[in-house]
Amino acid sequence: MSEPGFDADFPAHVERALEKFLCEAGDPIRAIEPITGPGVDALSEFVLGGGKRLRPTFAWWGWRGAGGDPDGPDADGVLQAVASLELVQACALIHDDLMDSSDSRRGSPTVHVAFAKRHADHGWLGSAAGFGQAAAVLLGDLALAWADDMFAAAPLPAQTLAAARPAWRAMRTEVLAGQYLDVHTQATGDASPEAALRIDRLKTAAYTVQRPLHLGAALAGADDRLIGALLSFGRDLGVAFQLRDDLLGVFGDPSITGKPAGDDLREGKRTLLLALGMELAGAQGRQADATVIADAVGDKDLTEDAVTEVREALTGVGAVAAVERRIEDLTSAALDSLDAAELAEPAPTRLRELAVQATQRKY
Template sequence: MDRRRTDVLGIDPKVARAVDALAGFVLGGGKRLRPTFAWWGWRGAGGDPHGEDAQGVLTAIASLELIQACALVHDDLMDASSTRRGRPTVHVEFAREHAAGGWSGPPARFGAAVAILVGDLAQVWADDMFHSAALPEGAHRRAAEPWRAMRTEVLSGQYLDVLAQASGDTAEETALTIDRFKTAAYTVERPLHLGAAVAGADPQLVGAYRRYGADIGVAFQLRDDLLGVFGDPRVTGKPAGDDLREGKRTLLIAAGLQRAEQNGDRAAHEAITGALGDPEMAGPALERVRSVLSELGAVHAVEQRIAALTGSALDALDAAPVAEPGRARLFELAERATRRAW
């Protein structure tokens, strides 16, 4: 980030403000799950942490944090989220800067424009960082498939998410498809695939990684959905109930609506649909929706799905030829990704 900041200073020192915002976003927090899965995918495929290739691998997989930054900065804008990791989101930060400066035009429009550009910059620099990493001969060619697929999948999943919110699609299948491509593919499956490809893993291991990654990635998102409704802001870094206010059509919501319809419980159905997209959803109203989702069994159903996905993922990993300590760490990461505190 320091090197790239120097690059933009040669264009105009004012651009450094946007770069500083990106650097603060990337370096200021996050779970680092994507490069962590990529690293242990590489290690599990025989990568040597003390070998001459290790530093280049670290550089290549660190670029995943810039992919994540792009996705989150744009996602926050699309969802009109005000906070991320306990801090103002990028579009909010720049809108406030605009307002404080008394500049012309609407502050929100300026904030949105800057957030789009900062997210784009993260995507461009991720490509630069990945392709310039000092990897062994043939590694970039082998890694091209997961790198290309990952970016297309996350953008496709994001589009499906936006479409579901706009169209009111609350089908469970839709929610799971979004989870599979918006989150699972670029959080676990493709990072593992990337690490394995860099190491030159055989198809059997790649296949096992992808099965494990797809299931753990969806389970991770389902846990995130529960946190989005029931989570403590001190843990999540986002206001309680944010997913409801944003109108997200998650599996939790789909399961709740389906059960309300099956039970003929119109009051419960209306409580859930009324909460979706309500910017004032908080306090007693939020507690009411939480109670409804719990009483309908939707929370239990999601917990059961998380447990089943985690079990199938670990079965796939257990049957694969994964080198230690990669195997042990991937088992630990499955626990870490799916059993986060509320």
């Protein structure tokens, strides 16, 4: 039986499950080859060093809404299965930071930067940057491998895990496909709103909300109708969540977002906010604003003053207001799908709260 109170402060339960698994997974390789210790420790610190635990939380409420019993014999196993999503997230973030050449996350050096410094501090042979990049690739791969291990080892009946495997497989594939679509769009310079929305649907909506909900509901034996309603809810909410993140990426407080202001601009992310900014500036004949926005995208040396100019341009042409309207419309559509799902309480209430938290965060 599970310990009481899984519904209350669920992220704290996820934290404990991750801490236990990471210790059990890391100890054997440390014993076999102690030189791997710093890498294993770095991955554990990265996973346990913060995060909202959104993916496991959506999965848990998908399970609860489909009839999962928090006091039943499967609750502990479901907790472990959904907590494994945080290891997939760790893989995605470590690799994303490397691909975007990001220097910091959550106020600390990114993995590739930290290991490049380790190389330089020890005066090792070869390129410090190359060593940091290799370490980040390997630690991200380790996180993904351990995610599979944690999910597969969840103490649940074989048929229960088998029912959730289609969602698990789809989620892993979709997040990697979304990552590739993101870098491809940056490389080709596709600045269209349609391209930005394709990335949002695949990289964020599917991976952050849709598949976690699908996974949780499948663990509870949900039928196709219920899963379909949850997928609709997750699609619209996930895109709205990403659009809010896009706004925070340009307007957000670094102490809240964990990344320097304007980093999305420096990394060349082709967001809907920027796509609409360019489109609206062109339609209004505001060439100066269009140039300010276009020149900022991918500028690694973008200054704070330049970020301020981009903010003013995006606001002035109406792009910020347009994205806010889309967030509002998508959130409303998502909540309609949630109502149609007819989930067991308290799941609808909690999911509605999560929707508000995810889409109404301010700068």
